[in-house]
Each structure stands twice: as C-alpha cells, then as structure tokens.
Amino acid sequence: MLLGPPGAGKGTQAHRLQDRFDGVALISTGDIFRQNLRQGTPLGEEAKRYMDAGELVPDDVVVRMVSDALADQPGGFILDGFPRTVAQADALESELERSSRPLTGVLALALDDEAAVKRLAGRRTCSSCQRTYNVELHPPRREGVCDACGGELVQRDDDQELTVRRRLDVYHASTAPLVEFYRERGLLREVDADGSEDEVTSRALDALGETADRH
Numbered sequence: 001m002l003l004g005p006p007g008a009g010k011g012t013q014a015h016r017l018q019d020r021f022d023g024v025a026l027i028s029t030g031d032i033f034r035q036n037l038r039q040g041t042p043l044g045e046e047a048k049r050y051m052d053a054g055e056l057v058p059d060d061v062v063v064r065m066v067s068d069a070l071a072d073q074p075g076g077f078i079l080d081g082f083p084r085t086v087a088q089a090d091a092l093e094s095e096l097e098r099s100s101r102p103l104t105g106v107l108a109l110a111l112d113d114e115a116a117v118k119r120l121a122g123r124r125t126c127s128s129c130q131r132t133y134n135v136e137l138h139p140p141r142r143e144g145v146c147d148a149c150g151g152e153l154v155q156r157d158d159d160q161e162l163t164v165r166r167r168l169d170v171y172h173a174s175t176a177p178l179v180e181f182y183r184e185r186g187l188l189r190e191v192d193a194d195g196s197e198d199e200v201t202s203r204a205l206d207a208l209g210e211t212a213d214r215h
C-alpha cells in the first residue's frame, strides 16, 4: 500500500513497483474514479463533485468500490490512494482478514507541502494510461504526448493550486493519522519522497526488502 500526501509520487511509484513485481495488480482509487468519469457512469458523476472540490468521496462509496476491485484480483495487489481515512483502513483490515490476504507492507512517502504544490502544478497526466509526467522535473519526450502509450497529456482539474491546497489540508486532517495506524501494526516503511523517481524507487525497494523477503 502506498500512503502519502498528494504530489508525493504514489501513482508513479505504484506503476514502477508493479513493473518490478510480476503479476501484481494495481488498484488506484483515483484512477478508477477518473475512468468512471470519462465513461459517464453514475459513480463517476458522484465522485466528480468531491474530486473537483479537493474533498474525499464518502467512505461507503470507496469501500464498496475497493471490495469489488479486490474480489476481481485474487492474487497480490498494490493499493494506491486507498485507504485515506481510519474508517477505510478498518474496513480494509476486515475485508483482508476475511479473504486471508494480509497486508505485507505500507510505504509512507514523505514530502513537505510546498514541494507537493510545486510538483502538482507542473504535473501532466496521460488521458489514456494515467501515467504522469512533470513539465519541469520529468518532461515527456514529445510535448503533450505520453512516452508509454502515445496518449494525450492533460492537466487534472484538481491539480489547480487552490484545490491542491485543500487536498493537502484534507490529507493532514483525515489521512495522516494512518501513519500511526500502520506503525502500530508494524507495517509502516517510511520513505523520503524528495528526489528523482529512480532514487525514490530504490529507497522504496530497500524499505520493502525486509517485508518482501519475509513473504
């Protein structure tokens, strides 16, 4: 599971870790919402109201959606963007106990707010495969075009500065308590997210090493 403020690089590192571990599914709640939005589903319409405001989608909606996604993925998985509240973490714990699939590690990516704002302002996201770039820190080879799939790169509506500030406030109030939640359970692996993508991936793999060997 990847935990951390918006802009810490959870999505980027989740994709990189998925590439490293064969056959592991990636469940990203933000990506599922954005996909539903593009397809014009009722779930997408409901989520949009919260996402545009930088607020969290209600717990019951997200928990149901992740339960369905986990049921579709019988093997290993990486969670990106879930849980974001203690209620979601409690629900996940019960769900994973029921299916005898314990969490093996929680990567907490640490980044200060100003660095996060700077990263998100320059972030561009592929409208097709969801990979992310940064106009300054990690530009695509061709401007506006995804290196991986050729899709169009766009700025997410919720990456506007005012919304980013609200998302950070929501992170501190509702999601940051999960760091303690998982520390108490002996699952927390803290990683400094200030650095290049390669540096952070290498720190993440080091931090996971102990857990990965054990399971």
Ligand code: AMP
Pocket (backbone or CB within 6 Å): 006, 029, 030, 031, 033, 050, 051, 052, 054, 055, 056, 057, 058, 062, 080, 081, 082, 083, 084, 088, 158, 167
């Ligand atoms: P992300 O792509 O992870 O930054 O998520 C984008 C937005 O989707 C968030 O700002 C929330 O509005 C919503 N969202 C994603 N995951 C969750 C979650 N676990 N709980 C509530 N809202 C979520």
